[in-house]
Amino acid sequence: MRGLCIGLLLLAWLYPASGRADPFAAPPALARGINITAWFRFPASRDPAALGAYLSDQALADLRATGFDFVRLAVDPQVVDGPAQRSVLIAAIRRIQRQGLTVVVSPHPDDWRLETSPADRERLSAFWKTLAAALRPLDPAHTVPEVLNEPVFTNDPAGWAALQHRLLADIRHALPHATVVLTGQDWGSIGGLLALPPEDDPNVIYSFHFYDPAELTSLAAYRPGLDRTAVARLPFPVDDRMRCDLTADRSADNATRELMRYYCGLGWDASRIAAPIDRAAAWGRAHHVRLLAGEFGASADLNPAARLAWLHTVSDTLAKRDIGWALWGYDDVMGLGVSRPPARRPRLDSSVLTALGMTPPM
Structure with a gap:
């Protein structure tokens, strides 16, 4: 009994309730997600009051009621480079989580050139050292850092892998037990994923983006x-x-x-859609890792029959292979097309939601 008490005290010291994750907890279930694209990426104002008011609690509650279980939150590091703006971001994540939604925090730098600029690579490292520490008090079961959105590194998978490894270490320093989303180069494509050597880290998810064929979707x-x-x-x-x-x-x-x-x-048909996704799934099985389709979507200007059929085919293909997905995006024409800034309770496109196998809120 004395040994058990000492063991429990040791665990309490190593993993206090203030935000350090339970090392034995299951990783978050990221099944059906939605990208919120403009809140912290293209805000009309960086004033903290205006920034925090972008999306209402009712709008977030409707996302959960519709069947989404996570939000992928696009963040331009330059939008949250001040302590006031960073506090608004943390408060926004808390608000999203109160609605029962996990949050993937994904940096989307607007004009950085990570492939050629050591200074920009240092900026990204500094961003994660600061933000990972700020994320530490949040619910670790529902807070998922993503290293970077769509790294380019054309014909340089080794260069990207080395940088991602370093950034993962930066995140792990503050969040040793967080689930972290990693990705391949070539704009986060399936090809980039297949060229990526997996990390020796059991608590990561590998993401790819899917917009094939671009002749149709964009x-x-x-x-x-x-x-x-x-x-x-x-x-x-x-x-x-x-x-x-x-x-x-x-x-x-x-x-x-x-x-x-x-x-x-x-x-292009369902079998042609499935072929590259099956290659990604095979890579995941070979390396015993989980996958996430962090983005997919099709332009609202595409004729509705083709658009809805493509959305249904992709989401269904992913789900059947146990790959979670996130539609791009909530406030973007490739997805639900909610206006910017959203109304207090935006009407969600029921045809898109139905194509995704979801139920629009009443």
């Missing part, structure tokens, strides 16, 4: 000068190549027509 935003109205008519799934080609022929623009016919020729 209306080929990577190609300037196209006829977006024509591209928005593309079908999904492509179950009739001839009909898809006829849709392409309705564009008077040669470049647009060629791109649309290229899309049609690839025959």
